[in-house]
Amino acid sequence: MSAILQIEGLNKSFGGIKATDDLNIEVEENELHAIIGPNGAGKTTLISQLSGLQAPDTGRIIFKGENIAGLPAHRRAHAGIARSFQITSLMMEMSVLDNVALALQAREGHSFRFVRPARSVVHLREDGLSLLDTVGLAEKANMPTFALSHGEHRRMELAIVLAAKAELMLLDEPMAGLGTEESHRMVELLKGLKGKHTILLIEHDMDAVFALADRISVLVYGHVIATGTPEEIRGNEAVQHAYLGEE
Amino acid sequence: MNRKLVTTIVVLLALGLIPPVLYAAGFVFYLDLATRLTILAIAAVSLNLILGFGGMVSFGHAAYLGLGAYAVGIPAHHWLYGGLENLGLATTSGLVQFPLAIAAAALFALVTGAICLRTKGVYFIMITMAFAQMVYYLFVSIEEYGGDDGLVIDTRSELPLVSFDDPLQLFGFSYVSLVAAVLLVWMIVNSRFGMVIQGAKENEERMTTLGFNTYLYRLVAYVISGAMAGYAGALLGNFTTFISPEMMDWARSGELLFMVILGGAASVIGPVLGAVAFIVIEEVLSTFTIYWHLPFGLMLMAVVLFGKGGLMGLLGRRQAA
Amino acid sequence: MDVSLLIIQILNGLQLGLLLFLVASGLTLVFGILDFVNLAHGSLYMLGAFIGATLTFALGDFILALVIAVPATAVIGFAVERLVARPLYARGHLDHVLGTFGLILVIDTTAHLIWGPEGIAVPLPNWLDGQVSLPGGALIPTFRLLIIGAGLAAAAGLFWLVNFTRLGMLIRAGASNRTMVSALGINIELLFSLVFALGAALAGLAGMLIAPITEANIGMGNNIIITAFVVIIVGGIGSIKGAFYAALLIGLIDTLGRSFLDDIFKFFMSTAAAETSAPAVSAMLIYLIMAVILAVRPQGLFPPKVR
Numbered sequence: 001m002s003a004i005l006q007i008e009g010l011n012k013s014f015g016g017i018k019a020t021d022d023l024n025i026e027v028e029e030n031e032l033h034a035i036i037g038p039n040g041a042g043k044t045t046l047i048s049q050l051s052g053l054q055a056p057d058t059g060r061i062i063f064k065g066e067n068i069a070g071l072p073a074h075r076r077a078h079a080g081i082a083r084s085f086q087i088t089s090l091m092m093e094m095s096v097l098d099n100v101a102l103a104l105q106a107r108e109g110h111s112f113r114f115v116r117p118a119r120s121v122v123h124l125r126e127d128g129l130s131l132l133d134t135v136g137l138a139e140k141a142n143m144p145t146f147a148l149s150h151g152e153h154r155r156m157e158l159a160i161v162l163a164a165k166a167e168l169m170l171l172d173e174p175m176a177g178l179g180t181e182e183s184h185r186m187v188e189l190l191k192g193l194k195g196k197h198t199i200l201l202i203e204h205d206m207d208a209v210f211a212l213a214d215r216i217s218v219l220v221y222g223h224v225i226a227t228g229t230p231e232e233i234r235g236n237e238a239v240q241h242a243y244l245g246e247e
Numbered sequence: 248m249n250r251k252l253v254t255t256i257v258v259l260l261a262l263g264l265i266p267p268v269l270y271a272a273g274f275v276f277y278l279d280l281a282t283r284l285t286i287l288a289i290a291a292v293s294l295n296l297i298l299g300f301g302g303m304v305s306f307g308h309a310a311y312l313g314l315g316a317y318a319v320g321i322p323a324h325h326w327l328y329g330g331l332e333n334l335g336l337a338t339t340s341g342l343v344q345f346p347l348a349i350a351a352a353a354l355f356a357l358v359t360g361a362i363c364l365r366t367k368g369v370y371f372i373m374i375t376m377a378f379a380q381m382v383y384y385l386f387v388s389i390e391e392y393g394g395d396d397g398l399v400i401d402t403r404s405e406l407p408l409v410s411f412d413d414p415l416q417l418f419g420f421s422y423v424s425l426v427a428a429v430l431l432v433w434m435i436v437n438s439r440f441g442m443v444i445q446g447a448k449e450n451e452e453r454m455t456t457l458g459f460n461t462y463l464y465r466l467v468a469y470v471i472s473g474a475m476a477g478y479a480g481a482l483l484g485n486f487t488t489f490i491s492p493e494m495m496d497w498a499r500s501g502e503l504l505f506m507v508i509l510g511g512a513a514s515v516i517g518p519v520l521g522a523v524a525f526i527v528i529e530e531v532l533s534t535f536t537i538y539w540h541l542p543f544g545l546m547l548m549a550v551v552l553f554g555k556g557g558l559m560g561l562l563g564r565r566q567a568a
Numbered sequence: 569m570d571v572s573l574l575i576i577q578i579l580n581g582l583q584l585g586l587l588l589f590l591v592a593s594g595l596t597l598v599f600g601i602l603d604f605v606n607l608a609h610g611s612l613y614m615l616g617a618f619i620g621a622t623l624t625f626a627l628g629d630f631i632l633a634l635v636i637a638v639p640a641t642a643v644i645g646f647a648v649e650r651l652v653a654r655p656l657y658a659r660g661h662l663d664h665v666l667g668t669f670g671l672i673l674v675i676d677t678t679a680h681l682i683w684g685p686e687g688i689a690v691p692l693p694n695w696l697d698g699q700v701s702l703p704g705g706a707l708i709p710t711f712r713l714l715i716i717g718a719g720l721a722a723a724a725g726l727f728w729l730v731n732f733t734r735l736g737m738l739i740r741a742g743a744s745n746r747t748m749v750s751a752l753g754i755n756i757e758l759l760f761s762l763v764f765a766l767g768a769a770l771a772g773l774a775g776m777l778i779a780p781i782t783e784a785n786i787g788m789g790n791n792i793i794i795t796a797f798v799v800i801i802v803g804g805i806g807s808i809k810g811a812f813y814a815a816l817l818i819g820l821i822d823t824l825g826r827s828f829l830d831d832i833f834k835f836f837m838s839t840a841a842a843e844t845s846a847p848a849v850s851a852m853l854i855y856l857i858m859a860v861i862l863a864v865r866p867q868g869l870f871p872p873k874v875r
Contacts (some may be wrong), residue, residue: 051456077458089456091449102446105439106457112467113439121439164457304662362859365866369605369661369805373797374862380794381855388851497794501669508666538681544673551667552655 004029004198005050005168010059012045012222019045020056021222027168032190032199034209037219038242043202044086046219047172050200051083052076063168077106082166084157086173086202090145097141099156100128103163131159135189151182158189168198175205187211210234218242255516259429262519263422270415278414284526285421286482289428291506291518293475296432298504299512300441301468302448303364306372307379308503311352311473313495314382315480318348320490321392323400341404341411345481352477353470355382360469364462376497386492397491404485411485421482425519428475433515435471444468509550572706577827578820583712585819586719590774591792592799592811593726594767600806600872601739602760604653605661607668609771609796610789611675612648616641616772617784618679621688630693634776638769645768649761672790679786687785715777722770723812730808739763798858804868814869818854825850 005027012020019042027033035043048054050061052073061069068079091099101124105111119125132138135155140148145156154174161169174190175183187208193199194212203209209216210230217227220242226233233239266281290312297303322344325337335343359378363371392398403411411417435441447454447461454461484490493499502525510521528546532539595609619640623633648671656667692711699707730736738759741749750756775788782788799818803810830846837845849856861869 053452053456073455074458074460077456083456085453085456089450089453091446091453093449094445098442102442102454103457105442106459111439111443111459111464114435114441115438117434117437118439118442119437160457304665306665359859362862366862369599370801370866372605372661372665373801373805374858377794377798377801377855377858381852384851384855385848388847390847498669498672498790501666504666505669508662538677540673541677541681544670544677547670547673548652548667551659551663551670 002029003027004064005200006060006062007046007050008060008062010046010049010061011057012042012049012054013057019222020049020059023059023219023222023224025217025224025227027198027200028215030195030198031214032194032201032212034201034203034213034216035219036203036206036209036216041219042222043219044172045222047083047086047170047200047202050076050170051081077164077166080167081170082161082164082168083170084161084172084174086176088150088153088157090153090156090160092144092146094145095142096132096137096145096148096156097125097128099145100131100159100163101125103160104128104131107164128163131162134162135159136185150177151179154178154182154186155189158186162193166197168200169193171199171201171203173202173204175203175208183208251514251516254520255429255514258516258519258523259426262425262523266418267415270418275414278418280526280530282414282418282421282486283483284522285418285425286479286486287503287506287526288519288522289421289425289479289482290476291503291510291522292425292428292432292515293472293479294503295507295512295515295518296435296475297465297468297472298507299514299517300436300448301444301465303465303469304372304504305375305469305472306497306500306504307359307375307377308472308476309497309499310355310379310382310495311476312480312483312499313386313490313492314351314355315348315477315482316484316487316490316494317386317392317398317480318351318477319344319404319481319484320398320400322347323402323404324392324398327401339402339405341406341481344404345406345478348477348481349474350477352480353474356470356473357466360466360473364465364469376500379495379497379500383492383495383497386495393491395492397489397493400484400488400490403488404481417486421486424478424482428479429515429519431475435468436515440464440467505547505550509554573827575702575706576708577823579708579712579716581820581823582816583715583719583819584823585816586716586723587774587778588792588795588799588819589812589815590719590722590770590777592796592803592815593723593808594770595793595796596800596803596806596808596811597739597763598767599800600808601763602653602657604657605664605668606653606767607665607793608648608652608671608675608789609767610791610793611672612641612645612768612789613771613775613792614679614784614786614789615644615675616775617690617779617788618683618688618775619772620776621690621779621784622683624690630690630696630780634773637776638773641772641775642765642769645772646761646765648768649764653764654757654760676786676789683784685786687783688779689783690780692780711780718773718777722773726770726808735762795854798854800868802858802861802868804871806872807868807870810868810870810872818857821857822850822854825853829853 003026007023007025010020010023023046037043045054049056052071056069059069060067063079063081068076071079101118104124104127129138129141132141135158137152137155137159140152154176158174161171175186178186183205190212201212213230215227215229216233217224218233218239225242226236226239228236262281262285266278270278290308294305294308297305322336322338325331326339329337331337363374366374386392387395409416409420443454443459443464447459447464451461483494506521506525507518508521509524510519511517529543532543591609591613595606598604598606616637620633620637623637624630627633652667652671656664696711696714698710700710700713701707730739738749738754799814800811802818803814829850830842833842833846
């Protein structure tokens, strides 16, 4: 297997703060690669640069052999990258199914289609329902999104990422704010994805990380201080000192 | 049957039946009022496509009304006084004027929208206002078309099968146009295109990440909205036969915004209700005093301070369009 | 090219620019610090003109009228902030725009009730009514020099206020972090009212200064407000420095454009074409400039850094 994603010398500063500092990572195809690190290590900034919502100051992001660092955010989905948000980012006033259907719709070329009611496009509704079923939200399909619980919102985020059928899935703390049972459920869902997609997972929940990750990179002050298998990371002194030791 | 659908049908039916009945009974005035109302309602409905559903607050929508009206006035003027024959624009034919109105409005929307839509929030509001004012000053400066004093047309648009000189037919044509406008906007809003626009209004970042070029979709919606208002402008020019830059003054844009907010921006029919309420209140107040702008202004301020969701909002929040 | 005409028009452009700055600075201050869009700002300009006119007739002295009318407009601004702006702060910008739009109708009609539909011409005292000759043989009305002087003085005063006084420091602090400033025990509400009143005073002053030239009339506020918006959009909403440069730029372009555009056009068009198109283009010129600047820099020339 080859590296589907290579980040080379990525740098990003905000005013005086260096959020990303000469960051280098290689992610293998179909691996589940976790990024861990203390708060403020720059994990979400990294994801934002990968999804295109923020532009790096310098550096290269090589995805499937091409440097996408300059590619506008809305083109990255078509390039094969999907992202979930740490702070839930959904269309709250629309129904649950509408949200997922939109994600599916985004894959179908352009949406300059003015005549048929979107809700009567059968394949979008059916595929959407089946995605919702995967995350266990099928019965709530027609409810307005704002009526769902936080845990259900996190599952919606996952369903939306799945809708993209992306080659690279960027998951930003999918477990954020979840209780024990919901976390377990999420871990099971993510386990089901392993090996079929390349996943870059940012998480704080160490149990989940060690249960899911093929490899882990540790991010401290915007820089990767160690990359390796879970065992290697567990045994790495620098990592223990910088991060795990503080827990 | 949901409330929005019922309200839509009731309002449209009432609007279609009551004025002709009053006219037949000898009350000509109400037919004229209704004609003006339906025309402004078309403009308000088109504004709400981008405002209520797209989140784009345009304070320059009256520019399209003006452009549409001049698209009728200018050819009619040249037909009478000569000039522009080689462009085919010296004519009273509605088959030239109406498409011209739509095209001129669409072009203006495309060019100004391409610039405005790179901004948002307050910038967007102010820039749309400024562009509308630009067109206002443009027409003020063109002496041939009357400048500040405006343009009077002798002959209304000539269309096969219908004579605009008959107030009942003009009303009927405008009314049918309004129904078509409502259906068109409803169709667009519920289509896949409409889903993108609504999604972009709610969560731009999410939509971009999903892969939608929101700028482009918004621009298309903006052009459609402008074109519809241009069509309404052509009707307006025919109705008043007096076409002046006043029609595109930013205060007129403010009135259109008010119709939308008053009626409710969350539904397609809301702006029509708003137009009805606006025109009725305007008429009632002006019979009491020539200073009716004072209570009117106070009322508008009250609506902003206390009226959540407009008239449609009284029927219940958060329903699908 | 007639040099003395050019000099006169440049001075006219500066005068227009400075008046625009007086109006735009209040608008941009209120937006930058209170985050409030005040469409009725032009009405304050108009009220300044009418109050100044009335006082000039009542007191027989233009300068004395000016000195009283400016604070009077400030008081009106204070009242508007308390009664209209304050309830709307929590709302979005659209509500600000709609609410102040209603306010314009109220103020315009009230002005009509008080002063009637006709404009009021304001007579100038003799010492202001003459002309001054400039090097180069150009003659410029004394009053215009006064306007330029007053405008520059106001700009300097504003600069001093914002950068060298405690109030100015609070204004700048409030602009970047409202909550922090009020957490420090500063009476934010009073600060806001004062800023609003200051903006009103500046607008009122501008109205009074222009009234002897163009008459105090009811439509004047609605005309100037859009130009003021163009100024602050080009300058960067919330930036006083931006408003200053943009106002001068726009004042000069508008004035020089109207005077010389047909001559410029004649360089590359026929005389007939130049004379038909120049008035139209010069009417739209400042908006075209705005469009060009926005196409390149959507945030304006000097956008404020913190927001």
